[in-house]
Amino acid sequence: MADVTTEENYDVGTGAGVVQLALTIGEGQFGTCRIKLGGVEIVTATGPISVRVGKRSEVKGKTLFVRSVVNDVNSLTNRMSVTYRLTGGAADGKTTARGKVTREGDVLVFDANFHLV
16 A cells, blocks of 8 residues: 555657656655556666666556655655656656655655556
8 A cells, every 4th residue: 555646647759769767766765666567567676766668659558657665764854755757758757756754764655657648
């Protein structure tokens, strides 16, 4: 169950371009991300991530799902954020999801669904 949910459309455009996703966990926190396209896992990784999602024609109509489990490791703040940057479509897109834990050392789960239209 996600603590923070993001749901957006991303226009992949037309032509032979390649859609890419860059993801950053902010506020000095640490996390692990799992990225799936149309239910098929692309990658699971930690830290800043840059991944090729696929050719425009191959990804159009699919959903890009990203689950990030973020750990509060920064003793100066309990705030957390995940920034998603999609490129290669009709225009670049950037979204930042934000959350805050109530206790030092807690975890938040961020889910993002990007519908590739």
